[in-house]
Amino acid sequence: MERVEQLFNHLWQDYIERLCPSADQVHDLLTEDEPLLNDHIALRTFNLPRVGLDVLAAPFIAIGYKPCGTYHFEAKKLYAEHFEHPNPAAPKVFISELLVGQCSSLLQQTVRSLIEQVPEQAMKDPAFLYGGRLWDVDFATYELLAAESEYAGWLAAHGFGANHFTVSINQLEQFTEVAEVNHLLEHNGFAINKSGGEVKGSPQEMLEQSATMADRVPVAFLDGVREIPGGFYEFAKRYPGEDGELYTGFVAASADKIFESTDS
Template structure:
C-alpha cells in the first residue's frame, strides 16, 4: 500500500491510542506490569487485536458516516451483528495490513427507544446538519485525528445524561463520550506460556488488582471455542456537564482476546502460525457481555 494511505492511518491510530491511554489508567498499570514480569520487553510489543467505537443511528452520523474514514484507509467491511436487547447493530472491518488492528463499530438503533429518549438524543444530534466526515480531508492524518476527539454537539446536561442512562446505558455513554475510543484489545495468544490464554492472563490481571467484567463469566467464549475474550470494568471519570455540574461516569476499558488456531492449521508449528491461521471475526454472544464493561451493574460493584 502506498505511503499516502498508510501515513494518515498511522497518525490516526497513534492519536487514538495516546488519548485513550491518558484517559484509562488501567492501560499503563497493565503494560507496566507486563514489562515488569518480562511478559514483553516493551509496550510496543503488544499486538492490538482490535479497537472499538460506539455511534448513534441518526441521520448524518452512525456507521454509515464513521466507516468512510477507515474504508478510505483500506479497511474492508465484514460481518454484521445484531444485538436485540441492547438495540444495537454492529460491523467489523478487517485491516489493510496485518499489523493494524481490526475495527469494531456499533450503532444504537435510536428509533427503537422511547419517544422521550429519542427527543433527548435528537436535541443534540440535530446540531449536526450534514455528514461531518464529508468535510474532512481523509489524507490529512492530523485533521482526522482531531475530528475523532472533538465534540460533535454541545455538552449534555446532567439531567439528560441520567435520563438516557435509565433507559440505555449505551446511549448515555455516547452522548457524553462521542467518538472516544471505547476500548483497545491485547492479543494474548502470542504471549509467553503462562500468559497466552485469556484464563491465565485474567489471573495475572487480578494479581495486579485489575477488576474484570464478570457479566456472563469472566471469560466469554464463542460457541466454536475459537474466540475467547475478557475485559476490565471501565474506570469512572469525573465528567463536567453543562451548567458546571459534575458527575462520575463510565469511561473506557481494556479488552483481551485469545484467537485459537483454526482446525485446518492445527499441524503448524508455533513459529509458522500467523494471524490468518487463527479464528477471525467476532462473536455476538461475547460482544453482548463485553458491552457491559461500561454499565453500572459492573462499575457499581
C-alpha cells in the same frame, strides 16, 4: 501502514487520557520485549444520518479497511459491523450503533436534539473519531438516557473515541490463556467484567475474550463535572480454523457481555 498507525496513535492517546487512564498501567504490566499487538478497537455511535456507522467507518475505509462481518444485539437495540485491513498487523475495527428508532420517543427526541448540535463539517475531518463530544449535555439528560440504555447515556456523555482497545494474547510469551491474564490483573487490583463469566467465548467459537470494568472518569457536563464509567481494556485470544488461519471475526454473544463493562 503509516496512515493506519497515525490514526491509531491518536485514538490511543485520547483513550488513555480521557476514557481509560488505567489502560496505560495494564499496558505496562503486559508489555514484554515486543510492543503489544492491538487486536481491535471499538467505537460507538447512534444510527442517525449525521453520525451513523457509515460515517464512522469512512475514515477507516479511506485508509484501506474493508467491511467483514455484521452483528445484531436485539436486547440492547444495537447493530454492529467489523472492518479489517489487508495488512493483518493492523487492528480490526468494531463499530456499533444504537438503533434509536427502536427506543422510547423520549430517548429518540433527546438523542436527536443532541445530534442536531453537531456541525456537519466536523464529521468530515477524521479527527472527530477521537474528538469526544460534539454537543452539550447536562447530567440529568445523561441519567435519563442511561436509565433506558446504558449505551445511549455513555455515548451522550463521552461522544466519540475508542471505548476499548484490545490486547492480543496470541502474541504474548508469558501468558497463553485469557484466565492467566485475568488472574494477573486481579492480583494487581483491576476489576474484571464477570457478566457471562470472566472468560467469554470458547475454543469451539474460536475466540475467547475478557475485559476490565470501565474506569470511572471525570466528565464535564453543562452543570458541573461528574465521575461516570469511561473506557475499559479488553483481552482476546483467537484460535485457528481448519485452514490453520486465526479466526478474525467476533462472537455476538460474547460482545454482548463485553458491552456491560461500562455499566455503572
